[in-house]
Amino acid sequence: MTQDANEAVGDYRYGFHDPESATIRFDKGLSEQVVRDISELKNEPEWMTDIRVKAYNHFIEREMPTWGNCDSLEAINFDNVTYFLRSSEKTEKNWDDVPEDIKRTFDRLGIPEAEQKWLGGVTAQYESEAVYHSIREDLEEQGVIFLDMDSGLKEYPELVKKYFGTVVPHSDNKFSALNTAVWSGGSFIYVPKGVHVEMPVQAYFRINAKNMGQFERTLIIADEGSSLHYVEGCTAPTYSTDSLHSAVVELIAMEGAKIRYSTVQNWSANVYNLVTKRGVAYKNATVEWVDGNIGSKLTMKYPSVLLKGEGAHAEIISVAYAGAGQHQDAGAKVHHLAPNTTSNILSKSISKGGGRSSYRGMLQVTPKADGCRSKVVCDALMLDEDSRSDTYPTMEIGNSTADLEHEASVSKISGDQLFYLMSRGHSEEEAMGLIVNGFFEPFTRELPMEYAVELNRLLELEMEGSIG
Amino acid sequence: MGEMMGDELLRIENLHVSVEGTSIIKGLNLTINRGEIHAIMGRNGAGKSTLANVVMGHPAYEITQGTIHYKGSNIEEMEVFQRAREGMFLSFQYPAAIPGVQVGTFLRKSVASVRGEAPPPREFRKELKNAMEQLSMDRSFLSRYVNQGFSGGEKKRLEILQLLLLQPDLALLDETDSGLDIDALRIVAEGINSVAQNTGCLVITHYQRLLDLVKPDVVHVLLDGKIVQSGGPELALKLEDEGYDWVEALA
Numbered sequence: 156m157t158q159d160a161n162e163a164v165g166d167y168r169y170g171f172h173d174p175e176s177a178t179i180r181f182d183k184g185l186s187e188q189v190v191r192d193i194s195e196l197k198n199e200p201e202w203m204t205d206i207r208v209k210a211y212n213h214f215i216e217r218e219m220p221t222w223g224n225c226d227s228l229e230a231i232n233f234d235n236v237t238y239f240l241r242s243s244e245k246t247e248k249n250w251d252d253v254p255e256d257i258k259r260t261f262d263r264l265g266i267p268e269a270e271q272k273w274l275g276g277v278t279a280q281y282e283s284e285a286v287y288h289s290i291r292e293d294l295e296e297q298g299v300i301f302l303d304m305d306s307g308l309k310e311y312p313e314l315v316k317k318y319f320g321t322v323v324p325h326s327d328n329k330f331s332a333l334n335t336a337v338w339s340g341g342s343f344i345y346v347p348k349g350v351h352v353e354m355p356v357q358a359y360f361r362i363n364a365k366n367m368g369q370f371e372r373t374l375i376i377a378d379e380g381s382s383l384h385y386v387e388g389c390t391a392p393t394y395s396t397d398s399l400h401s402a403v404v405e406l407i408a409m410e411g412a413k414i415r416y417s418t419v420q421n422w423s424a425n426v427y428n429l430v431t432k433r434g435v436a437y438k439n440a441t442v443e444w445v446d447g448n449i450g451s452k453l454t455m456k457y458p459s460v461l462l463k464g465e466g467a468h469a470e471i472i473s474v475a476y477a478g479a480g481q482h483q484d485a486g487a488k489v490h491h492l493a494p495n496t497t498s499n500i501l502s503k504s505i506s507k508g509g510g511r512s513s514y515r516g517m518l519q520v521t522p523k524a525d526g527c528r529s530k531v532v533c534d535a536l537m538l539d540e541d542s543r544s545d546t547y548p549t550m551e552i553g554n555s556t557a558d559l560e561h562e563a564s565v566s567k568i569s570g571d572q573l574f575y576l577m578s579r580g581h582s583e584e585e586a587m588g589l590i591v592n593g594f595f596e597p598f599t600r601e602l603p604m605e606y607a608v609e610l611n612r613l614l615e616l617e618m619e620g621s622i623g
Numbered sequence: 624m625g626e627m628m629g630d631e632l633l634r635i636e637n638l639h640v641s642v643e644g645t646s647i648i649k650g651l652n653l654t655i656n657r658g659e660i661h662a663i664m665g666r667n668g669a670g671k672s673t674l675a676n677v678v679m680g681h682p683a684y685e686i687t688q689g690t691i692h693y694k695g696s697n698i699e700e701m702e703v704f705q706r707a708r709e710g711m712f713l714s715f716q717y718p719a720a721i722p723g724v725q726v727g728t729f730l731r732k733s734v735a736s737v738r739g740e741a742p743p744p745r746e747f748r749k750e751l752k753n754a755m756e757q758l759s760m761d762r763s764f765l766s767r768y769v770n771q772g773f774s775g776g777e778k779k780r781l782e783i784l785q786l787l788l789l790q791p792d793l794a795l796l797d798e799t800d801s802g803l804d805i806d807a808l809r810i811v812a813e814g815i816n817s818v819a820q821n822t823g824c825l826v827i828t829h830y831q832r833l834l835d836l837v838k839p840d841v842v843h844v845l846l847d848g849k850i851v852q853s854g855g856p857e858l859a860l861k862l863e864d865e866g867y868d869w870v871e872a873l874a
Contacts, residue, residue, distance in 0.1 A: 569719065570682070570683070571717075571719040572719045572720075572721060574679075574681055574682070574703060574719075575715060575718055575719040575721070576721065577702070577703035577704040577707065578679050578703055578704075578706075578707050578712070578713050578715075579704075579707055579729075579733035579736065579737065579785065579789070580704050580707040580708050580733055580736030580737035580789075581704055581732070581733070581736050582702075582704050583702075583704070585704075585732075585736070586704075589721065589724055589729070589732065590721060590724070592723065592724065593721050593722050593723025593724035593768070593769075594722065594723055595723070596722075596723030596724070596768075597723065
């Protein structure tokens with residue numbers, strides 16, 4: 156394990172990197188040939204190659220978004236990105252078989268330990284592909300499919316063909332087009348009718364190489380009356396040049412099913428994190444996004460739910476922490492497309508040291524969606540005068556029976572709170588750590604305990620050295 | 624700071640304090656030894672809360688003249704949390720709410736900060752259980768957020784619970800009796816009495832009724848930023864009967 160002191164920034168403890176070990180590494184830059192090469196290398200069916208090429212053409216034609224952080228987006232150099240890097244010949248089922256360097260990294264990130272303790276299954280992706288994958292036998296026996304996406308396409312081509320790109324079409328936005336063109340890795344999950352997966356399954360994404368592009372693709376289908384909790388984490392080394400992470404996640408919750416998708420994103424401060432996450436909920440189904448954004452240089456991500464069936468429910472809880480040099484442009488979108496659908500959106504953001512956080516929300520109620528209810532709450536906490544927080548809520552309400560609530564607040568840490576906590580022996584930094592953890596608590600309490608503890612610890616670290 | 628065998632905890636000499644340029648305390652002298660209970664009485668605006676806050680180190684209060692010695696050292700430059708770690712405690716008149724932070728977490732972390740190490744979990748649970756029983760507090764308190772949505776009485780009980788757990792050397796109790804009904808007042812007073820033997824207490828109050836339950840060694844009358852009269856418990860009774868006009872006449 157090496158840690159380049161020049162490249163280590165702040166207290167980011169995941170900023171270490173391994174020597175690059177590539178069995179296959181594409182030259183930097185993107186072309187139709189690169190897209191075809193990725194598909195060929197993976198032995199994909201022709202229809203997938205066609206989708207990729209079509210998406211590539213759309214990506215080339217599509218303009219950059221004219222909103223969000225345009226200056227930062229324009230600085231992305233797509234020619235300086237490695238689009239495919241294979242670091243291990245195959246996906247192992249036993250940690251001992253994972254190449255030593257890579258295994259050490261995941262050991263250091265606590266992944267094998269977490270698997271033993273509390274997970275129903277694990278995928279560990281390193282660069283472009285999964286290097287490790289396992290699922291508990293009892294889940295397999297119940298017919299639960301949990302694979303990395305490449306294996307999913309190989310083993311269940313009909314299922315993938317039926318659902319791939321149906322929730323997030325390649326033409327949705329420039330980065331969904333890019334992902335569709337060059338996707339590699341990610342998770343493919345199918346939960347059969349009536350099966351409740353009691354333990355969360357986890358995917359962990361690690362970028363190691365410089366100027367790497369990671370484009371995982373995740374598709375989760377929960378059949379009627381089933382339920383699943385999927386957890387993802389991600390980190391990367393700290394480099395002085397940028398990396399790009401652009402994922403697409405599609406969730407499909409059939410009638411009466413429930414999917415919860417929890418993320419703690421902790422990319423290093425040189426990673427662009429431009430992700431499209433969307434779920435569709437059919438009759439009486441629930442899709443929940445629990446989305447935490449702590450790391451990255453620029454995140455643009457707005458988990459969304461299409462409420463397509465009567466009585467469907469969406470729950471989106473997101474937090475964003477924007478420190479020095481970071482812009483978290485996050486939010487939530489809910490489309491009420493059917494009657495009596497309900498949604499709750501809670502967004503909390505913290506800006507510090509000149510960091511910038513934006514809430515960008517969309518709430519839509521279509522004319523035929525009678526009797527919908529929605530509550531949106533956005534709270535921003537500013538830790539100093541240099542930081543910035545903005546709210547961009549959009550509402551398109553086409554049905555007068557909708558019952559909508561919207562609350563927004565921007566606050567600062569009060570002197571009274573600090574004095575009170577300091578009078579109990581807490582230094583100013585510790586006091587701020589407590590207040591910040593408390594502010595994120597409505598999010599943290601939704602996470603598995605191990606993640607919650609880790610998140611609180613991370614935030615406390617962020618508060619260190621914050622008092623001039 | 625070393626233990627003072629003479630057990631002088633607090634010595635305030637000729638203290639002058641301003642807040643945002645307004646002079647509030649104007650030449651105050653006060654010495655508190657371990658095991659003593661001092662009551663400070665006075666009308667609103669006399670400077671009672673200012674006194675408690677400035678001793679604890681509130682940054683908004685500026686000492687323009689005079690000194691505060693705690694355990695023999697001048698503490699003007701000492702930060703609030705260091706004072707706490709050196710055994711100083713302030714029971715707030717209006718304690719701040721800390722949304723999202725559970726009382727149990729807050730207590731555990733505060734005890735760890737003040738004691739300099741985290742207490743062993745099992746012992747701490749026992750200690751906490753005993754203290755909460757003493758104050759007739761329900762266990763459900765622990766999972767609530769610190770002071771959020773608390774009634775006045777609940778806030779004061781949480782302050783006294785902290786007093787019991789943190790076992791300070793010097794306790795500054797700022798109107799701990801306000802907002803309490805008679806039963807709650809009795810419980811809170813018992814809590815204060817249970818630590819008072821080893822602690823120096825400064826009890827700030829408007830009313831005699833707390834002093835019926837927490838017997839002061841010395842009662843001071845604060846008027847316009849100065850102590851104008853000091854005496855035994857009988858002084859509190861006299862104030863209760865006759866009000867403050869006669870003190871003003873003396874001053």
